[in-house]
Amino acid sequence: MSTRQTTLLGILFFFQLFSINFVSAQDAMTIYKEYKNNIAEIVVKNDMDVEVMRGTAIYATDNMFMTNAHVIKGGSQATILVGDERYNVVSAELSRNQDLALVIIDTKGKDLPLKSFKYSFDVDVGQDVYVISNPVGFNQSITDGIISSIRGNIIQHTAAVSPGSSGGALFSKSGELIGIITSRHRDETSMGFGLSIEAISHELNNESGFFSLFEEAPLLRGKAIIGMSHADDGSTVQIDLFDPASVKKEGSYLRYNGGARVISYENEEVSRFAEFEFESFFDCKNKTDKSLYTRVHGPNKSEVLFEFGESDEWLPVKDKYKATLNAYCESTVTNNQLYYSLRELHSYITTIMPIELLRKEETVNTQGGANRLLQYILKHSN
Incomplete structure (x- = not known):
């Protein structure tokens, strides 16, 4: 029972409680007719426009809906069907502690009939x-x-x-x-x-309980986040990426694409940005790989800072890649099917990564949605 019950006296309490329930x-x-339109369909896709999840979202307040974190955390874009209208999700806040997410849709100025x-x-x-x-x-x-x-x-x-x-x-x-x-x-x-x-x-009352998801989606660009590390200065982070769709098996070797992004912040602004892209061979037997090419881009995507071609040296693979590549070595499933299992790994890493470091200002701003919903729930709960 709720701890917020009011203690009343004897038979008066019983009578009032009975009357209220009756x-x-x-x-x-009656419940269905009253609220069915508040129950929306949510469709989640990744950066390659492939559907990765379909579930339910329920109306919260204004242009905000609630759903589960596991419904949306594997994607980078989503839509919500309200009546016969489909709306784009423009913001998604995920709880760090509960299977809960708040999503905000672009209604294009329309009032929702909910x-x-x-x-x-x-x-x-x-x-x-x-x-x-x-x-x-x-x-x-x-x-x-x-x-x-x-x-x-x-x-x-x-x-x-x-x-x-x-x-x-x-x-x-x-x-x-x-x-x-x-x-x-x-x-x-x-x-x-x-x-x-x-x-x-x-959870909504926990000021640091939520982080923003879709603002980070451009970092993925069709690749799964499989690791992240911080420099000693505390303001630089490297995000390691893996492209599941790129894997080709050639005998006992894998050819695959990966990459990384390095971002530094100073006074809340990006002070350094670099993007690495590479193609490598992985030796399934010896668990080593060698680089076929590497390119490094600056803030301007069209600008190549430097690149180099094939290396003859086989090197040990980082643990964060090894488990993923071993799955491909041992698996007989198609890339598409394996992508969905990798999505779970990507989702886990995304859930625990400190988004504040990457999007400090936006993370603070997204708290407004959580606070708004909290105040509404408290006002309309008994």
Whole structure:
């Protein structure tokens, strides 16, 4: 039960509680009609315009929606379908601690025909719940169940959910939003899990709890981030990149493309920028590689600072590349299929990388979205 309950006296408390529940209880049809348009489809793509995820996003406030971090963190662009209109996502903030993301769409000046949710922190095992989400592409589907357990911040429930339901809305019987769907048991569609609204509220109150994702997407340019390191000065960072689509197997060797970006900041401004591109051979047996060519570009992409051709020397491979290249050496799947597994690695690195160092000013500015939603939730929760 919520810690925010008000203590009242004896029978008066019982009578008021009974009356409130009786008056505010709604059936599935009423909840669905009232809020179905708030349940949107989100489609996420990478820099190569390949779809990597499809899920659910729910209306938060203004032009902001909530979804799961795992829905969007593997991509660099996204769209949200509201009614018959598809809108581009222009900003995405990911929680560092919870499977939560806030996305902002460009409405091009249009007012969204959506109704604000009422929120509740009050949840109890055994209470009836409803889920509206987009399971396996069947948009705005409603299922029902009960809360079967409360596991810290997570509400376990029996309403059926499937892939695509991630980010969907979990309602109480009174039509209040009590959580967003995060996952389900692998083998049980009726064993779902949702992040509670109370946990979301706490996370939104964490000033450093979010980082910006899509502002960093240009750093990827179709390549997966597989590592990052800092110089001793604390203001220079190197991001190591790998291009999954470039891999070609030639006998016991791999030919692949990679690269790196080196960025330095001084007084919040970029003081140095360089981009490395290279093609290499990897020896699957000896776990060494040699460079076929390397180019270094300056801030102006068309300007080549220097380049050099094939090297005869085979060198040990950095650990961050070795695991990835070994997967290609041992795998029989297609590059496209393997790209999706590499996306998980890329997503993990993206999640933990200190975005503030790369986009200090923008990171501070994105906090406005989290704070705005927090104030709204607190105002509309009981």
